[in-house]
Amino acid sequence: MRFTSETSSGGVATRLFTLGEIPGVLWTPEQLSGTPPLILLGHGGGQHKQAPGLEARARRFVADGGFAVAAVDAPAHGGRPRTDQVDRIVARLRGGGDVAPVLVELHTLLAEQSVPEWRAVLDALPEHLGAGPVGYWGMSLGCGLGVPLIAAEPRIRAAVLGLNGDATGAAARITVPVEFLVQWDDQLVPRAASLALFDRFASAEKTLHANPGGHGEVPAFEVDSSIRFFSRHLS
Amino acid sequence: MRFTSETSSGGVATRLFTLGEIPGVLWTPEQLSGTPPLILLGHGGGQHKQAPGLEARARRFVADGGFAVAAVDAPAHGGRPRTDQVDRIVARLRGGGDVAPVLVELHTLLAEQSVPEWRAVLDALPEHLGAGPVGYWGMSLGCGLGVPLIAAEPRIRAAVLGLNGDATGAAARITVPVEFLVQWDDQLVPRAASLALFDRFASAEKTLHANPGGHGEVPAFEVDSSIRFFSRHLS
Numbered sequence: 226m227r228f229t230s231e232t233s234s235g236g237v238a239t240r241l242f243t244l245g246e247i248p249g250v251l252w253t254p255e256q257l258s259g260t261p262p263l264i265l266l267g268h269g270g271g272q273h274k275q276a277p278g279l280e281a282r283a284r285r286f287v288a289d290g291g292f293a294v295a296a297v298d299a300p301a302h303g304g305r306p307r308t309d310q311v312d313r314i315v316a317r318l319r320g321g322g323d324v325a326p327v328l329v330e331l332h333t334l335l336a337e338q339s340v341p342e343w344r345a346v347l348d349a350l351p352e353h354l355g356a357g358p359v360g361y362w363g364m365s366l367g368c369g370l371g372v373p374l375i376a377a378e379p380r381i382r383a384a385v386l387g388l389n390g391d392a393t394g395a396a397a398r399i400t401v402p403v404e405f406l407v408q409w410d411d412q413l414v415p416r417a418a419s420l421a422l423f424d425r426f427a428s429a430e431k432t433l434h435a436n437p438g439g440h441g442e443v444p445a446f447e448v449d450s451s452i453r454f455f456s457r458h459l460s
Numbered sequence: 461m462r463f464t465s466e467t468s469s470g471g472v473a474t475r476l477f478t479l480g481e482i483p484g485v486l487w488t489p490e491q492l493s494g495t496p497p498l499i500l501l502g503h504g505g506g507q508h509k510q511a512p513g514l515e516a517r518a519r520r521f522v523a524d525g526g527f528a529v530a531a532v533d534a535p536a537h538g539g540r541p542r543t544d545q546v547d548r549i550v551a552r553l554r555g556g557g558d559v560a561p562v563l564v565e566l567h568t569l570l571a572e573q574s575v576p577e578w579r580a581v582l583d584a585l586p587e588h589l590g591a592g593p594v595g596y597w598g599m600s601l602g603c604g605l606g607v608p609l610i611a612a613e614p615r616i617r618a619a620v621l622g623l624n625g626d627a628t629g630a631a632a633r634i635t636v637p638v639e640f641l642v643q644w645d646d647q648l649v650p651r652a653a654s655l656a657l658f659d660r661f662a663s664a665e666k667t668l669h670a671n672p673g674g675h676g677e678v679p680a681f682e683v684d685s686s687i688r689f690f691s692r693h694l695s
Binding site for chain 2: 407409420423424429430431432433434435436437444446449450453457
């Protein structure tokens with residue numbers, strides 16, 4: 226893991242890194258005392274590790290939760306190389322129609338690469354940060370890639386997921402606490418698919434939050450809820 | 461409105477009252493400065509205004525939210541007279557089978573009496589408490605009686621409802637913010653009926669919280685969420 230830049234503002238230190246081919250970013254409290262819980266942020270489809278909404282959320286998590294936060298560019302995102310196979314799926318997404326099964330196909334393909342990448346990041350970070358408890362936050366693509374990661378990765382102890390009804394079997398192997406967000410009028414994810422995914426988590430504690438509005442319209446108060454959820458389970 | 465007793469413990473003053481035939485209780489901060497928001501609590505079926513779970517919730521609302529809280533015995537509850545019609549419905553509930561439509565019938569019947577009773581309490585309380593913003597909290601029967609009350613009563617500005625799929629049309633006339641609780645494995649209320657009731661609220665801000673477990677097993681962290689919800693909308 227090689228750190229390539231460090232800046233700081235508003236009490237939050239931002240460090241860019243690369244790990245092999247993976248570009249990433251680590252946000253931490255400027256004044257770090259002890260080992261903070263670490264939250265992995267999985268960005269949405271077509272976004273990248275420093276998309277404005279993601280970065281704003283990371284800064285809230287650091288400033289108000291006292292967490293360290295890491296994000297990476299997902300495979301085929303943020304300027305990373307795209308295979309012909311990915312290009313063909315993205316073209317089908319842009320073609321419109323019923324995109325839900327196409328999204329499942331894309332997420333399943335990208336997860337094959339993304340899961341080992343996230344695990345390598347989790348291997349590398351403790352040298353720089355200490356080994357605190359780990360949480361995962363991801364919506365949409367970030368949920369689709371997060372579900373198989375969390376199922377495979379015992380270091381992740383709590384997760385905020387949502388905006389996805391991905392039908393992989395991995396959800397049934399997740400037993401850590403989950404807060405799951407549903408947009409009630411989601412134009413990309415059928416409501417029934419979202420509810421079915423929530424149903425499949427094997428977690429003893431799982432809580433579903435549904436709010437009106439489309440795919441990208443999660444209300445601001447859910448950020449506060451995510452911070453409280455992670456504080457309850459990781460602090 | 462006649463106050464019949466006053467006690468105080470743990471910073472919370474508890475006053476019993478009667479208003480005509482209606483027995484009620486008012487909890488307030490012992491040290492009251494200004495006019496607090498008022499939360500009306502609607503108890504569950506077979507319970508009463510000082511059922512242990514309800515009283516514990518009232519005390520949390522006062523101590524941690526700074527609210528005043530009022531509860532009344534619902535019609536046919538807490539020693540209040542029961543009509544033959546109510547007795548016959550309750551006997552059918554005890555007979556088992558599909559109780560969901562029987563609960564709707566009971567709630568519809570009781571609401572005819574309960575809605576004007578709550579409105580009379582709202583008329584009478586300001587003399588003793590001042591006229592602050594008003595919220596309503598009610599699960600199960602408390603939701604079934606709350607929906608027509610909130611639809612009829614412009615003084616109620618936010619509501620936490622749940623554990624009910626009552627099919628009255630009143631829900632579509634509710635426009636205030638609603639936090640709606642669903643128990644994912646509710647043995648009394650079909651999941652689809654709960655989701656359909658949430659769907660019907662006309663509120664621009666409504667948020668559904670679903671958690672695993674049966675009808676009475678709402679997790680403790682939802683009390684904190686209710687307090688934050690009322691603080692956000694009434695304070």
